Amino acid sequence: MHRNPAVHQFLLERAWDLTEEWYASLDQSKVTGIYASTDPVAIQKLKQQNFAFHEHLCEVFIKKEQEFFEDFNDWIIQIAKDSGHLDTPNYIILGEFLNVQEQYLNYIDEFVQRNEGIYSHEEANRWTRMIIKAFGNVMKRFVKENHKFSQIQLRSQQEVIRELSTPVIALQNQKGLLPIIGSVDTERAKHLLEQAISQCVEKQINHLFIDLSGVAIVDTMVALQIFHLIDALKLVGVKTTLSGIRPEVAMTSIQLGLSFNDLDIAGNLMQALKQ
Structure with a gap:
């Protein structure tokens, strides 16, 4: 210069x-x-x-x-x-x-x-x-x-945003609620899996209610991730109860060959919380 x-x-x-x-x-x-x-x-x-x-x-x-x-x-x-x-x-x-x-x-x-x-x-x-x-x-x-x-x-x-969209709400008697609302793509489903497990452990929850009434569409990967979440929670000692499964979500899961036989299911969240 x-x-x-x-x-x-x-x-x-x-x-x-x-x-x-x-x-x-x-x-x-x-x-x-x-x-x-x-x-x-x-x-x-x-x-x-x-x-x-x-x-x-x-x-x-x-x-x-x-x-x-x-x-x-x-x-x-x-x-x-x-x-x-x-x-x-x-x-x-x-x-x-x-x-x-x-x-x-x-x-x-x-x-x-x-x-x-x-x-x-x-x-x-x-x-x-x-x-x-x-x-x-x-x-x-x-x-x-x-x-x-x-x-x-x-x-x-x-x-x-992802953390706010995966809130595990602590209830009484070591119970917790995970309301899933809105569209769930593969990335969000993966995040749900990671966050739900860590929050349950952190909040010492041994029974998690997963409410799906706010989910309208579930694709193959998302349905599998939800089942993976339930299996993973079982490994860390957390019992799960599903509620609010819409008919179209149930049909998708059945078409994928996913079995609900071993799952605790309630028609809606109110019924689940009364258990």
Whole structure:
């Protein structure tokens, strides 16, 4: 990179001005997510993040390229995993990167004008290319890290949803209830198997009532998983009672050759709980 301490100092001295100008330019009718926040604390945090960006970016004029990007990496990761930015669409964030890039190009023009005759057009063009290259690399690295943390957040949210959709409710006398509601695919059925066993052991349940009245459709793999669940619970000393089996679910199980002979079955949950 073509280093120039004078350009670095010029930009660094105006770092907070860059931040205030950028924030004032936000079109609140178009931005969403973190940029649309009206919370004073969130706004101040956003400005501090933007200011830190300027502190790093202007170092493109005093550091070697590898060192510059290595030092920038912590800021990129911090912003990529920031909850406010994770909740903001990427196209909005990248749009603001480009708006800030335009600020820098304007400030480079101002620097050249203030120092007319000192720097050539070739040098000014080189600085412009440096700015564009730096922004391009930072944006690519941000998108990569942001995607990684978005996937982590998504998996975490899915795990919470799965846990909430597999609630083993502790009743009296070491009994428990597992109401299965909604569609059950193979993945959810597998999760039911894992969670039900661990929750029964954790809550010291020895008799689990599994209510299927909220399940309308059961495919081959799901039916097998339910039977596997019953067998697995038996191995850890938990008796099971099925209730609310719909006719279509019963037909599917029979067609699969699954036997209900050894199972404790009740017509509905109320009947099961009276046992």
